Amino acid sequence: MIRFKNLTKRYEGGGGISDFSFEVEEGEVFGLVGSPGSGKSTALRMLMGFELPTKGRCAINGKDCVNMGIALHRDIGYLPDKIALPSALTGRQFLLSNAELRGMKNMEYLFRLAKKLDLEVDERIGSMTSASVQKTGLVCAMMHNPPVILLDDPFRNLDSKARSVLVDLILEEKEKGKMVLLTSDTVDIADLTCDRVGLLDKGNMVYLGDIENVRENMFRRYLVQFGSSRAAMEFSSEPFEIKSMKDRNLVVSIQGELLPLLRALSKYYVTSIEPVPLSLEETFVHIYGGEVYA
Amino acid sequence: MLSIPILKQDFLINKKAILVCYACQFFSLLLATVIRAMRLMQISDIFWDTIPVVIVPMAMQIVLAHEVVRKCEADKTMDFLLSASVSPAQVITTKAGFLVINMFFLFALSLLYGCVTHVYDLTGVWNGNTYIVLNLGGMCLHLFTGGWCFLISCMGRTEKPLFYWMAGAGPLVLFYIVYLTYYLGPPQLFFLQYITVFSLFRQAMFANASLAVLPFCVLLAALGVACFWGGRRLFCGRSLRI
Numbered sequence: 001m002i003r004f005k006n007l008t009k010r011y012e013g014g015g016g017i018s019d020f021s022f023e024v025e026e027g028e029v030f031g032l033v034g035s036p037g038s039g040k041s042t043a044l045r046m047l048m049g050f051e052l053p054t055k056g057r058c059a060i061n062g063k064d065c066v067n068m069g070i071a072l073h074r075d076i077g078y079l080p081d082k083i084a085l086p087s088a089l090t091g092r093q094f095l096l097s098n099a100e101l102r103g104m105k106n107m108e109y110l111f112r113l114a115k116k117l118d119l120e121v122d123e124r125i126g127s128m129t130s131a132s133v134q135k136t137g138l139v140c141a142m143m144h145n146p147p148v149i150l151l152d153d154p155f156r157n158l159d160s161k162a163r164s165v166l167v168d169l170i171l172e173e174k175e176k177g178k179m180v181l182l183t184s185d186t187v188d189i190a191d192l193t194c195d196r197v198g199l200l201d202k203g204n205m206v207y208l209g210d211i212e213n214v215r216e217n218m219f220r221r222y223l224v225q226f227g228s229s230r231a232a233m234e235f236s237s238e239p240f241e242i243k244s245m246k247d248r249n250l251v252v253s254i255q256g257e258l259l260p261l262l263r264a265l266s267k268y269y270v271t272s273i274e275p276v277p278l279s280l281e282e283t284f285v286h287i288y289g290g291e292v293y294a
Numbered sequence: 295m296l297s298i299p300i301l302k303q304d305f306l307i308n309k310k311a312i313l314v315c316y317a318c319q320f321f322s323l324l325l326a327t328v329i330r331a332m333r334l335m336q337i338s339d340i341f342w343d344t345i346p347v348v349i350v351p352m353a354m355q356i357v358l359a360h361e362v363v364r365k366c367e368a369d370k371t372m373d374f375l376l377s378a379s380v381s382p383a384q385v386i387t388t389k390a391g392f393l394v395i396n397m398f399f400l401f402a403l404s405l406l407y408g409c410v411t412h413v414y415d416l417t418g419v420w421n422g423n424t425y426i427v428l429n430l431g432g433m434c435l436h437l438f439t440g441g442w443c444f445l446i447s448c449m450g451r452t453e454k455p456l457f458y459w460m461a462g463a464g465p466l467v468l469f470y471i472v473y474l475t476y477y478l479g480p481p482q483l484f485f486l487q488y489i490t491v492f493s494l495f496r497q498a499m500f501a502n503a504s505l506a507v508l509p510f511c512v513l514l515a516a517l518g519v520a521c522f523w524g525g526r527r528l529f530c531g532r533s534l535r536i
Contacts (some may be wrong), residue, residue: 030376035370048373048376048377050373050376056451060383070379070381071379072380073377073378073379076377076447080370080376080378081370082370082374083369083370083373084368084369084370085369085370085371086365086366086371087369087371088306088307088308088309088310089303089306089307093303093306094303094371097299097303097306098299098301098303098375098378099295100302100375101299101300101375101380102378104380122413137374140374161411262315266494
């Protein structure tokens with residue numbers, strides 16, 4: 001179990017996290033969601049023992065992360081945020097040197113992970129795309145098959161295919177009973193894998209709960225393109241919140257389930273539906289109404 | 295205790311920079327051979343105070359100290375190292391060891407080449423002892439330059455490399471320019487020798503191969519060790535507990 005108890009970290013120049021208390025159980029995927037600077041990475045770095053708490057404590061399986069940091073690292077896979085990695089090495093050289101450092105003998109799982117993520121390990125990191133660098137970091141974090149996985153913004157730079165592979169990987173790890181704690185700056189990303197989420201705003205946890213609750217309260221916007229402007233006009237009289245309308249394009253806002261919208265749209269000739277990303281601030285206001293109730 | 299996988303990784307990452315420095319050193323020694331063959335004593339005297347003993351090794355230390363600590367932190371390689379059940383003390387000691395080992399091999403190769411080709415020939419007669427003492431002095435000097443850069447590299451977690459170049463490489467280059475101004479300038483500038491650490495290593499003084507150079511070597515080495523120790527403390531203090 002990962003446990004945060006009244007954990008606080010304050011930096012001289014401001015920022016950090018304030019009074020975190022929550023737990024992540026075995027076989028659970030937990031998401032920390034917040035804008036950049038909200039304290040997501042700090043929380044993960046404190047679990048790694050890279051930062052000393054100002055107050056409170058955090059522990060993994062009963063072992064304090066500050067005092068037992070190094071011993072705990074054997075059981076943790078950690079992906080830092082915004083990785084670049086040494087450009088002179090190939091993916092293989094980087095991964096194998098880290099595997100050697102961990103004392104790994106069997107590299108089968110490492111190469112299986114790389115294959116799943118479609119990572120060309122013999123490419124030089126300097127000539128890799130940012131997606132491939134991210135994949136190299138992911139393989140490095142998970143190659144030793146750790147029971148605790150901490151992923152700081154794991155979906156960053158990944159294309160939709162790699163995202164879907166990573167979602168499968170995370171869910172597989174969950175099936176194996178592992179604890180996964182990941183961070184994201186959008187609720188939609190957390191929605192792909194997480195059982196529970198904590199929403200962070202300026203170092204405070206403003207919401208902590210099941211992803212289902214978030215999903216029910218969450219507003220989503222879709223850009224719907226109709227076959228004709230007349231169809232779009234007719235649809236605008238349906239009981240949905242229309243955010244904008246231009247020719248045969250409508251932006252519809254819905255809360256919770258998507259099914260009522262799909263039912264209504266089934267009566268019209270629709271050429272495409274695309275999600276319109278909401279800003280995190282808008283999402284937060286919809287979910288917790290600006291009130292802190294973690 | 296040094297970690298062999300970290301040493302190997304650092305060597306792979308910095309292979310190109312190391313090879314460039316070794317090539318520069320080799321060419322500077324070839325140049326020294328030419329100077330000796332042409333009996334250009336005046337140039338030879340200045341030459342041994344500059345390129346092979348000071349400039350090339352110092353450039354190597356400045357570049358490598360940046361690459362093994364600062365850059366490693368910026369590209370998050372350090373986070374991967376620290377998350378691999380290796381103590382921060384071992385990680386940073388290995389990084390310091392990497393700098394010292396590279397500097398040692400650079401001087402060892404210079405020594406070997408110089409002894410084979412009798413390249414250090416200021417008085418017209420080859421004297422192996424003076425050349426060995428000169429290189430030992432150079433090693434002590436660069437234990438300090440490497441230690442200084444390492445200390446600055448371990449300071450703070452600022453993402454901007456400017457701090458390193460201003461506070462690490464900058465003062466070293468400045469002190470060396472001050473030393474050269476004193477060494478090559480008019481006698482009125484004698485006071486400059488007291489404000490630069492490079493005065494502790496004067497080729498002319500080391501060329502006598504006397505015991506008088508021992509305190510200077512010890513002082514330079516002690517300053518170097520203190521800087522490495524300080525860097526290690528800083529790194530461990532702001533990261534995991536030792």
